[in-house]
Amino acid sequence: xxxxxxxxxxxxxxxxxxxxxxxxxxxxxxxxxxxxxxxxxxxxxxxxxxxxxxxxxxxxxxxxxxxxxxxxxxxxxxxxxxxxxxxxxxxxxxxxxxxxxxxxxxxxxxxxxxxxxxxxxxxxxxxxxxxxxxxxxxxxxxxxxxxxxxxxx
Numbered sequence: 157x158x159x160x161x162x163x164x165x166x167x168x169x170x171x172x173x174x175x176x177x178x179x180x181x182x183x184x185x186x187x188x189x190x191x192x193x194x195x196x197x198x199x200x201x202x203x204x205x206x207x208x209x210x211x212x213x214x215x216x217x218x219x220x221x222x223x224x225x226x227x228x229x230x231x232x233x234x235x236x237x238x239x240x241x242x243x244x245x246x247x248x249x250x251x252x253x254x255x256x257x258x259x260x261x262x263x264x265x266x267x268x269x270x271x272x273x274x275x276x277x278x279x280x281x282x283x284x285x286x287x288x289x290x291x292x293x294x295x296x297x298x299x300x301x302x303x304x305x306x307x308x309x
């Protein structure tokens with residue numbers, strides 16, 4: 157077995173991150189299915205209480221309010237979206253791991269889709285986490301495009 161080049165190691169690192177993102181969302185989807193036939197609002201209030209969050213704060217209130225509107229059909233829908241997102245990340249991770257051009261295009265396109273939203277979020281409510289997220293996402297997109305150009309030339 158040959159030792160991966162630095163470009164291959166970079167693609168494999170991105171592949172692992174994409175696969176991990178997909179796994180986290182898949183686990184979240186299973187968590188949503190665990191809420192079927194339950195009082196989701198009560199579960200949300202219990203979570204807020206357990207985490208010692210202020211139930212009167214704006215975002216906590218939005219979270220509890222959103223939970224109150226979740227029906228079993230919506231939970232199934234959200235779980236299906238989580239499964240689709242996870243499948244996309246798994247396919248992308250597989251392709252990047254094995255240095256497939258289509259996967260680099262998929263990764264660059266899917267990463268670039270988030271950039272305008274991240275710029276807007278950073279502009280409207282700047283935080284260090286948002287800045288780091290944007291910088292990392294832009295770096296990944298540039299790296300994937302660079303790897304495509306490098307292999308075509």
